[in-house]
Amino acid sequence: MTSGRLIGVVGPSGVGKDSVMQAVAEQRPGTVLVRRVITRQADAGGEDFEPVTLSEFLSREASGEFLLSWAAHGLHYGIPDSVADDLAQGRDALVNLSRSVLPQAQARFAGFRTILLTAPVTVLAARLAARGRESAEDIARRLARAGFALPPGVQADVVENAGPLSEAVAEVLALIEETQVQ
Ligand SMILES: Nc1ncnc2c1ncn2[C@@H]1O[C@H](COP(=O)(O)OP(=O)(O)OP(=O)(O)O)[C@@H](O)[C@H]1O
Numbered sequence: 001m002t003s004g005r006l007i008g009v010v011g012p013s014g015v016g017k018d019s020v021m022q023a024v025a026e027q028r029p030g031t032v033l034v035r036r037v038i039t040r041q042a043d044a045g046g047e048d049f050e051p052v053t054l055s056e057f058l059s060r061e062a063s064g065e066f067l068l069s070w071a072a073h074g075l076h077y078g079i080p081d082s083v084a085d086d087l088a089q090g091r092d093a094l095v096n097l098s099r100s101v102l103p104q105a106q107a108r109f110a111g112f113r114t115i116l117l118t119a120p121v122t123v124l125a126a127r128l129a130a131r132g133r134e135s136a137e138d139i140a141r142r143l144a145r146a147g148f149a150l151p152p153g154v155q156a157d158v159v160e161n162a163g164p165l166s167e168a169v170a171e172v173l174a175l176i177e178e179t180q181v182q
Pocket residue numbers: 011012013014015016017018019020046096127128130131161162163164165166168
């Protein structure tokens with residue numbers, strides 16, 4: 001059986017990573033969404049994730065349970081090793097990643113692809129305020145990180161998500177199908 005591919009979706013907070021990934025998975029049968037392990041309050045809303053305490057996260061990280069992990073916005077994030085089973089069973093998987101872990105992701109996963117979503121910072125600010133998951137202070141910190149450059153050596157397909165969500169979703173779906181035949 002051909003292995004599935006891991007597709008990392010990256011970009012600034014509020015650019016629409018989770019929204020795009022969810023719509024792509026709904027429209028492309030067999031594509032799974034990676035459920036991240038996060039030291040965030042269980043009732044925070046937004047994506048489906050596994051909430052853990054900081055001590056549980058650190059102990060699971062130390063025992064090698066995560067294929068990738070990073071810290072951002074005062075939170076810790078881990079990618080559970082169950083994603084390897086999905087890939088081995090031929091399922092493509094979409095994962096919301098920090099731009100900072102792309103070199104490790106590229107090194108660890110054969111056929112790894114990166115899709116970078118972009119939108120003007122004014123659009124990000126309006127979306128984060130409307131989403132209402134973070135405080136104004138946290139939103140300001142997230143916006144300050146919007147221009148974080150991709151690490152050197154990372155190749156990404158760039159998709160703008162400044163207009164209707166359906167347009168960005170269609171572009172991402174086309175990119176995934178395009179890269180499958182290479
Ligand atoms: N094309 C779009 N048009 C209008 N609203 C959008 C669009 N894309 C996403 N949104 C909205 O913007 C907000 C942020 O989207 P989402 O949570 O998917 O972003 P994200 O990149 O995953 O953010 P974070 O990194 O902070 O988790 C959500 O409320 C979502 O509904």
